[in-house]
Amino acid sequence: MTIDQEKEQSNSISNKKNTTWKTIWENIQILVIAIILAVVIRTFIAEPRYIPSxxxxxxxxxxxxxxxxxxxxxxxxPQPGDIIVFEPPMQLQLQGYQRNQAFIKRIIAKGGDSVTVKDGKVYVNNQLLNENYILESPHYNLESVEVPEGYLFVMGDNRNNSNDSHVWGFLPEKNVIGHAIFRFFPWQRIGSILSTII
Structure with missing residues (x-):
């Protein structure tokens, strides 16, 4: 092998190493960007959630x-009818729920509204709610309560099997994580989750 051939072979090996390291570096940059985007999207735009109950x-x-x-x-x-995911309020944290143990409920009323549950029916500001989305009428009564400003009154659609505002009180708006809008699994139930105007 001549000196020129040795130089050419050495340059070829060096070029392959440079190309390999360049590819690895590009992949690392893409991975870092993807992780940053995922964190930003999950923190500020949208995130997936699982229904545990x-x-x-x-x-x-x-x-x-x-x-x-x-x-x-x-x-x-947030507006009445919205289905929201939220961090448990202090009342629930004192009962042992962790702050990252998110809940999901429907907003029934907001600050300034009054809520009453009587004879299996829910009233907001003395107006009967038309609740065609619930499993069954509530088997409990709730004396009229006024929701403070900056708070929400939330209930589960399965009224008799829901740990919600009729049990633990008002939800601070600041605890709201986001608005549930779309079911992506299971496949046969995929689709939009529309808020019901109540």
Whole structure:
């Protein structure tokens, strides 16, 4: 092998090493960008959630997977009818629930509204709610309560099997993580979760 051939072979090996390291470096950069994007999207835009209980049945079933969006509440406050995911309020944390143990319920009333449950019916501001989404009428009564400003009154659609505001009180709006909008699993139930105007 001549000196020129040895140089050419050495350059070829060096070029292959440079190409390999360049490819590895590009892949690392892509991976870092993907991780940053995933964190930003999950923190500020949307995240997946899993339904662990039957408290929202029949609207949502145990095992359903949802997309919870976070953008709309930057522009307007949560509204009655919205199905929301939230961090447990202090009342629940004192009972042993962890702050990261998210709940999902439907907003029934917001600050300034009054809520009453009587004879199996829910009233907001003395107006009967038309609740065609619940499993069955509540088997309990609740004396009229007024929701403080900055708080929400939330209930599960499975009224008699739901640990909600009729048990532990009002939910601070600041605890809201996002708005459940879309079910992506199971496949036969895939689709939008529309808020019911109540």
């Amino acid at each position: 039957e408290s929202m049945y029949p609207t949502l079933a145990t095992g359903d997977r949802l997309v919870v969006e976070k953008v709309s509440y930057y522009f307007h406050s």
